[in-house]
Amino acid sequence: MSRVGGFGVETTTLVDVQTVTGPVPSDRLGYTLPHEHLINSIEEGGLEPDPDFPELFDAPVTPEIAWLLRDRPLACRDNCVLDGDDDAVNELVAFRELGGSTVVELTSDGQGRDPRRLAEISRRSGVNVVTGGGWYLERFHPEATGRDTVDDLAARLVAQYRSDPAETGVPRSGVIGEIGVSPGFTEREERSLRAACRLQRETGLPMFVHLPGFVRHGGRVLDVVLRDEGVDPTAVVLCHMDPSGSDPDYQRSLAERGVWLEFDMIGMPYRFSLPGEGQSPSPVETATAIARLVSAGFGRRLLFSHDLFLKSMLRKHGGNGLSYVPAVFLDRLTDLGVDAEVVHGVGTRNVRDLFEGAALTR
Template sequence: MHHIRTVTGPLDPSTVTGPVLAHEHLALDLRRDSDDEAVLDARHTDPVVRELADLRETFGLSLVVEQTCRGMGRDVAALARLSTASQVAVVAATGWYYEPFHPHGVGTTDVGRLTDTLVRDVHEGIDGTGIAPGVIAEAGSHGERPSEPERRTLTAAARAAVRTGLSVATHAHLGVGGPAQLDLLTAEGLPPHRVALGHQDLLDDPAVHRRLAAEGAYVSFDTVGKNGYQSDGTRLRLLLELIEAGHADRALLSCDISRHGYLTDEGGTGYGHLFRSFLPALREAGVDADTLDLITRRNPLRFLAGADPRERTDD
């Protein structure tokens, strides 16, 4: 498999022995008029580092895919500091979130210029840091069909992915719209195994999950622990249905920590909820150790490296 770009340099997937958090935020700012809590910044550096270091020591956490992109308060220099301090590798992202968070002017910029912007991030680094993204994410839309500006930003994500070899992870708002996202991305020539459809654990529709997986895309159960949106019991049932349908090789898992109140330091479930609560529940339901390793390590590594899971790899 190809090396994975992290904020501290290239990473050989074969050296990653522990689990991966496939969709997280370590530094972001989603504050708008109605939501002052949706921020992780310098005030939260120490608690974030403590959590990551503890998960590395306790559960072997090896890599975090940090999906904060343009318009979300991205700070890749902070990611490099967090990664170095915690000794956990971190992948940074580029792209555009869903339309309410599009920076001014994106809605009137043509796809070619949007694509060039993302390609420049990949080839030259983000915001003058020299730090390159390792994934195009979280490329967003809301509703069953993307809005016109979202069609353009998703098309740019797909074209940039084709040009750079990176994969695309999406934000399907509340789990809705994954099939339309996949159709749009693959229409630009992006293979489905280089697409991960986000927040599918918020959509209680196993048939959609099976369809996306059967078409070759990754299905992200990435809001584990966010019981205000969906119960973990429902998430567990949906994931078990996907596994039983033969698609364990298309599932990804994460917690999508996106507010400082989710940190364990503030009484939240934290980045480790997946390891402390959800994976034990999967084991209790009869999922074996090899399948858990597939979902938490081999799948996200293959996704990031752009490797087709149908091809045998030495992992």
């Protein structure tokens, strides 16, 4: 039964959005989840056994350890890998049955990014998949980000994005990112971010920036992206706004600069114990923060998603999959008095505005 997609979008300037199976007109995207992972691995990013639960490191994800994974999600290598095509198809089909049409898959280079597999997954599921590119956090970077100039890194990205699928066999990306910024915001991450900015100005694609949600780096990041590199704010998505929902002044200061604020940890139950991280906020906390932003006039600059990236987030393991936002969370917002057209427009009209607005910055 369809839960989303019943609200129209305004007619503006149509653009073709590049999916892994070809271009799709922006008015045909339908209800979209803009920040997910279908094929993904973070096990090469320096994972270590938890000293209190070392047996978890090599354990498979099963219902018996689900309780522990909520508190130690990165202490289990199997939990940190999404490698099942059938699992991805099943999640996408469930999303489609709720009225969903498109998913933006933001697995970066160094994390198992595989557009060819995603193309087959998209065909099997009947859901559009848009893929990104660029570099995530420094621990996933290639040697080049520590050696090459920003201009060299930008040229490398432009060449990748401009490559001909007929020659390479690799579908083109339709967005940039997610580009990683860690709590330490390292020099290499800043170089990667600047290179992505130059790619954005060249291509006119939306750029997704992974913020460390539990610290307040948004202003510093926007100084680099908007002030230094000259990227138009209509093309910039700041990811992982959920943990800062209790800091309305911070969130408003970012929204006032014209960028997109993405709440993409919706329904996530985990406590992240790495330095600079913490407990994922509850759906009630996130809904309250979103309602506050809508009341302040920023409803047309919001995006919602799950950031599916761990195996325990799959529905077959008791997680929310790609279903929680369209099936449950949107109702929480209307229960708080947020207008239904605004709520459903976040996944339709706002996503379309993102792609069409970014294209005008080229």
